[in-house]
Amino acid sequence: xxxxxxxxxxxxxxxxxxxxxxxxxxxxxxxxxxxxxxxxxxxxxxxxxxxxxxxxxxxxxxxxxxxxxxxxxxxxxxxxxxxxxxxxxxxxxxxxxxxxxxxxxxxxxxxxxxxxxxxxxxxxxxxxxxxxxxxxxxxxxxxxxxxxxxxxxxxxxxxxxxxxxxxxxxxxxxxxxxxxxxxxxxxxxxxxxxxxxxxxxxxxxxxxxxxxxxxxxxxxxxxxxxxxxxxxxxxxxxxxxxxxxxxxxxxxxxxxxxxxxxxxxxxxxxx
Amino acid sequence: xxxxxxxxxxxxxxxxxxxxxxxxxxxxxxxxxxxxxxxxxxxxxxxxxxxxxxxxxxxxxxxxxxxxxxxxxxxxxxxxxxxxxxxxxxxxxxxxxxxxxxxxxxxxxxxxxxxxxxxxxxxxxxxxxxxxxxxxxxxxxxxxxxxxxxxxxxxxxxxxxxxxxxxxxxxxxxxxxxxxxxxxxxxxxxxxxxxxxxxxxxxxxxxxxxxxxxxxxxxxxxxxxxxxxxxxxxxxxxxxxxxxxxxxxxxxxxxxxxxxxxxxxxxxxxxxxxxxxxxxxxxxxxxxxxxxxxxxxxxxxxxxxxxxxxxxxxxxxxxxxxxxxxxxxxxxxxxxxxxxxxxxxxxxxxxxxxxxxxxxxxxxxxxxxxxxxxxxxxxxxxxxxxxxxxxxxxxxxxxxxxxxxxxxxxxxxxxxxxxxxxxxxxxxxxxxxxxxxxxxxxxxxxxxxxxxxxxxxxxxxxxxxxxxxxxxxxxxxxxxxxxxxxxxxxxxx
Numbered sequence: 001x002x003x004x005x006x007x008x009x010x011x012x013x014x015x016x017x018x019x020x021x022x023x024x025x026x027x028x029x030x031x032x033x034x035x036x037x038x039x040x041x042x043x044x045x046x047x048x049x050x051x052x053x054x055x056x057x058x059x060x061x062x063x064x065x066x067x068x069x070x071x072x073x074x075x076x077x078x079x080x081x082x083x084x085x086x087x088x089x090x091x092x093x094x095x096x097x098x099x100x101x102x103x104x105x106x107x108x109x110x111x112x113x114x115x116x117x118x119x120x121x122x123x124x125x126x127x128x129x130x131x132x133x134x135x136x137x138x139x140x141x142x143x144x145x146x147x148x149x150x151x152x153x154x155x156x157x158x159x160x161x162x163x164x165x166x167x168x169x170x171x172x173x174x175x176x177x178x179x180x181x182x183x184x185x186x187x188x189x190x191x192x193x194x195x196x197x198x199x200x201x202x203x204x205x206x207x208x209x210x211x212x213x214x215x216x217x218x219x220x221x222x223x224x225x226x227x228x229x230x231x232x233x234x235x236x237x238x239x240x241x242x243x244x245x246x247x248x249x250x251x252x253x254x255x256x257x258x259x260x261x262x263x264x265x266x267x268x269x270x271x
Numbered sequence: 272x273x274x275x276x277x278x279x280x281x282x283x284x285x286x287x288x289x290x291x292x293x294x295x296x297x298x299x300x301x302x303x304x305x306x307x308x309x310x311x312x313x314x315x316x317x318x319x320x321x322x323x324x325x326x327x328x329x330x331x332x333x334x335x336x337x338x339x340x341x342x343x344x345x346x347x348x349x350x351x352x353x354x355x356x357x358x359x360x361x362x363x364x365x366x367x368x369x370x371x372x373x374x375x376x377x378x379x380x381x382x383x384x385x386x387x388x389x390x391x392x393x394x395x396x397x398x399x400x401x402x403x404x405x406x407x408x409x410x411x412x413x414x415x416x417x418x419x420x421x422x423x424x425x426x427x428x429x430x431x432x433x434x435x436x437x438x439x440x441x442x443x444x445x446x447x448x449x450x451x452x453x454x455x456x457x458x459x460x461x462x463x464x465x466x467x468x469x470x471x472x473x474x475x476x477x478x479x480x481x482x483x484x485x486x487x488x489x490x491x492x493x494x495x496x497x498x499x500x501x502x503x504x505x506x507x508x509x510x511x512x513x514x515x516x517x518x519x520x521x522x523x524x525x526x527x528x529x530x531x532x533x534x535x536x537x538x539x540x541x542x543x544x545x546x547x548x549x550x551x552x553x554x555x556x557x558x559x560x561x562x563x564x565x566x567x568x569x570x571x572x573x574x575x576x577x578x579x580x581x582x583x584x585x586x587x588x589x590x591x592x593x594x595x596x597x598x599x600x601x602x603x604x605x606x607x608x609x610x611x612x613x614x615x616x617x618x619x620x621x622x623x624x625x626x627x628x629x630x631x632x633x634x635x636x637x638x639x640x641x642x643x644x645x646x647x648x649x650x651x652x653x654x655x656x657x658x659x660x661x662x663x664x665x666x667x668x669x670x671x672x673x674x675x676x677x678x679x680x681x682x683x684x685x686x687x688x689x690x691x692x693x694x695x696x697x698x699x700x701x702x703x704x705x706x707x708x709x710x711x712x713x714x715x716x717x718x719x720x721x722x723x724x725x726x727x728x729x730x731x732x733x734x735x736x737x738x739x740x741x742x743x744x745x746x747x748x749x750x751x752x753x754x755x756x757x758x759x760x761x762x763x764x
Contacts, residue, residue, distance in 0.1 A: 044708060074684065081742070084578065085711035088686035119683075126682030130616035132656035206662035 022110040022156065028076070032058065032069035039090070040082040052093050063097065066090075067104035071123070075115040091123070102127050102140035109158035121162060128166060136167050138174040145178035155179075157263045160232060164239045164267070169198050172236040179230070190233060193221035197240060197247075214246050226252045231261035238267035329362040331376075332383035336360055340384050348372070348380055391416030396425035397558055411558035412491070428486040428493055428551040428560030430454070432461035432537075434600055435568075436481070436508075438474030443582030443593075443608045444600055448483075455564040457546055459603045462764050463539045463565045470632040473624065476509045478633070479536035482563070484526055484551060492525035492554035495535075499547035502565065503538045510538070525554045539567055544634060568605040570637040570670075570762050571629040572596065573622055573653065575609050577644030577745065578683060582608045591745030592643040592675065595754050603764045605629070611642065614649035616681045618656025622649070626657060630665045639671045639762050640693070641700075641754055643745040647677020647689050647715060654693035669693065671761045673700040673754050674727070675745045676715040688716040700757055701727025702750045710741035722757070 035055045042048035059065050074087040094101050105127075108120040128136035141163055148155055155175075163171035172194050181187050200218045203209040226237035226248075238256045241248030256268035332340045334347035336359035350356070351364040351372040358364055364372035366379035395404040397411025401420035406413045414424060432454060434447040441447075453459040466478040486493045495504060497518060504523065507514040516523045516535065526533055537549065544567045550559035574596030576582070586593050593608050600606040613621040629635035638657065642650035654669055661667075677689035692699055700722050703715035717726035730736025735749055744750065 040711075042708070045712060048708075048712065082711050084684050085686060085713055088684040089712070091684060092686055122682045123684060125616060126685055128616070130681070132618045132652070132659040136617075204663070205660060207664075 022107070022158070024107050024111045026068045026072050026108060026111050026113065026116055028072050029065070029069050032066065033073060033077075036069070036073050036086055036090070039086045040080075048089065052090055055090055056093050063094070063100045063104040067101055068108060071105070071108055071116055071119050075113070075119040098127055099140045099143055103144055106141070106144050106156060106159050109156070109162060124162065125166065130166075135170045138163060138167075138170050142174045142178050145175060146180070149179055155232070160235070161263055161267070164235055168236055168239040168243075169194050169201075172233065175232045179232070189224065190228075193225050194236070196221045200247075212246055219247055219249070222247055223249065223252055226256055231259070231264055234259060234261065234264045235267055238264050242267060242270055329360050331360075331362040331365045331368070332380065333360070334358055334363045334380075336363070342384060344380075344384060348376075352377075393418040394420045394424055396553075396556075399425075401425050412553040412556035423488065426486060426488065426491040426493065426553055426560060428484070430549065430551050430561045430563045431483040431485070432563045432565075433481040433483075435462060435464060435605055436477045436479075437607075438472075438477050442584055444597065444606075445584045445586075446481075447601060449563070453603070455548070455562055456603075457564065457566050458764060460564050460566060462568045462603050462605060463537065464568050464605065464629075465542060465544070465633045466538050466540060467542045467632075470628075473628070479505065479508055479510070479538045480565070481508065482535050482537050482549075483532065484528065484535060485532045486526075486528060486551065486560070487531050489528060489531045493528070493551055493560065494525055494554045495523045496550045496552055496557070496559070497521050497547065498549065499541075499545065501539050501541035501543070501545065502547050502549055503540045505536045505538065506533070508536045510536075537565070539565065542634065544569055566603070566764060568629075568633065568764055569635060570604065570639065570764055571626060571635050572599055572604050572606040572758070572762070573609065573626065573638070573640040573650075574599075574606060575611050575614065575622065575640070575642030575646030575649045575653070577642075577646050578611060580643070580646070581610055589746055591747070591751050592641065592646060594746075595641070595751050598751075598755050599758060602759065604762075605635075605764065609646075611645040611649045611680055614653050614680070616652060618649075618652040618654075622653055623656055626653070627660075627664050630667045636665075636667045637762050638667055638669045639758055640669065640696075641673035641675075641758070642677065643675040644678050644713070644715075644741065645680040645683075645685070647674040648680030648685065650674060650677065651689055651691055651693050652680065654696060658695040668697060669695050670697045671699070671758055672696040673702075673757070674715055674718060674721075675702045675750060675754075676704060676713070676741050677701070677718075678713060678715065686713060688714060690716050690718055692718050692720055698722065698757070698761055700754060702730055702744060702753070703727060704729060704731050704736065704739040704741065704744045706741060713741040 032055070035051070035058060039048060039051040039055060042051050056066070070087050070090055074083060077083050091101065102124065105120050105124055108116055111117050111120070127140060128138065130136050141159060144159065145155060160171065160175060163174065172190065176187065176190050196215070197218045200209065200213070200215045204211055204213060222237045222240055225233045228234055234256065237252065241252060253268065256264055259265050259268065332344065334344040334351065337343060347358060348364045351358050362368070364376055364380070366376040366383065369375070392403050392405050393416045394414040395402050395409035395411055396414065397409065401424065403420060404413070412426065418424070432449045434444065434449065437444065449461045454461065461480055463480050464478040470478065472478065484493070495516070500521070504516045505514050506516065506527070516526070546564060546566050548562050548564045550562040552559045574592050576590055576592050580587070580590045580593065582593060586597055588594065596606045596608045607622065607625050609622045614623065626638055640650045640653055642648070650672055654672060657664065657669065672693045674689065679685045679687040679689045699718065699720065701715070701718045703717070706712035706714035719726060721727045730739050730744055730747060730750065733749070736744070736747060739747070
């Protein structure tokens, strides 16, 4: 029975790696919006702090309800000098629950409203702790994707696209781990490909190679990934050669543009 | 012997001598005096008169009183010799001043009308003044024999250089002419970017300097003279093929002026820093009408605005950071004004690309960065990225930086104070205020090792800054002046 179930489980895992379109429509909640207006109208610092506390504690601190209201407040209220600051001060109060905030933000990447999607992307970038010194912190995204995989839910394509647009290498490794690969022979080719490409980028960045230097090894690894069974691996190849077309062959370009996965197609088509 | 007379030939006979004479057969008499001239020859005026000009109160050689010494005087002299009488002037024909017109005057008369003309004089334009001189004595432009000085005869000219462009034009700067008083100054004069092969201007060629040439009167051709071969001149801003004005011995041919003006584009085409003058002068003289002096840019200045501060022309006076940027631009610096959105949380973006391009392709080796609010946070991020990537960029120094109420810029909603000193800066200024309800508690704060020492200035501790808000602190003239003065003291263009 167990053996019989394994293939089922394996195929379910593969199915979980597929993506499905999601649609979200954020609507304003009068109570939250009024509470946020109170923050803006606070008479002094103590009053502001108290108002922020009230907002944060509404509905027992339910981030899944609070965070969309903050995003709506930032994106949809009439422009004012205070709106970004109101939102900023509330998020600052939530600094200790970063993963929870990111988990509440991520679905808004699929909101029907363009302004809400833009604000969401901007806020998410703020949680990635980006710096020239280190790659972005995708740990919160990893948690979201892993939960989807374990729950048998499709991966969130918009979140993965956001990650790859931020840092393709960090995104590839994060998604690989989130999809629960276990066999070294499955993990190592992906690790190696990312390492070879990253090494070329490092050499270019610090002057050990010309800015447009081509490493045949990197081209080979990208070609292999462009034919990988996992769409998120093929997406890495598409993103890399979109930014660095000199690392892709025409065959690779053509293959990725016709990929069965729409996210990969879109990434390849932008190049 | 000609016509029975021994006539000494003058230095230069304009025509064969015999052809100039024809014998007269008649004997003329006048007033009872018969003058037998059996074989008297008279000079017959033929062809062009020599270019002689008679001057003085009485000119015996100018026998017909037409102010010239030429063959037209011959009949008058002949009449005086043969008929006597009185000439058109008291001394007409009396070449030896003995009160008689006789054979002793003939040789002198021949010498006079056939001798080489004395040097002619004309208007000489030199050093913005005009004087009548001979051509050889003229140190400037000689307008020709017989020309006279007067209003508008001497050429005047002007070169007007402009501050550098960005991309396809000047935005976000206004097109700005270098002031006349600055145009030969090594610092505040026209700066120019080194432009050599390999300089990849992402937005197209924008390293040439626009120079307006004006000259008057249009009929006098003018040219450019360069001090160094590094300077090349084009009639198009993008160096289109066939539009270069070629220098020969460091001077151009006549400039193609239309209605007295032409716009040219000047390029610094050598991979070496320096200074070089360019002068406008008459084509036919080396007398400068106007001069401008270029200095190559060794530095680049990045001005980063706050949230919702968008570069504009004219500049919004409430965008203090941009006001300072423009002031430095007008003082001869290569300034880039950026919206803070042009810098990512990791320092990447258009501003970073502009700095790297300047260092790797234009031999820039000194950088200055200043920002307000989120632009202050971006000042840190940009400095950090430049510092981290030095090995791949080249040799440079971040000589000076500045924050005004700096706020972290990880997102548009970041409200964290930016309290870190930008990495590797040589000198850092910091101004801030204490947030209040009026600015929703947005503020910067003290930054270690910044100026005024030890950690910057809370402007609210000053009489002029008391009660300041986040939205005002970048506009105080005291803050702007401090930044501008500090930068000018520490980084040359």
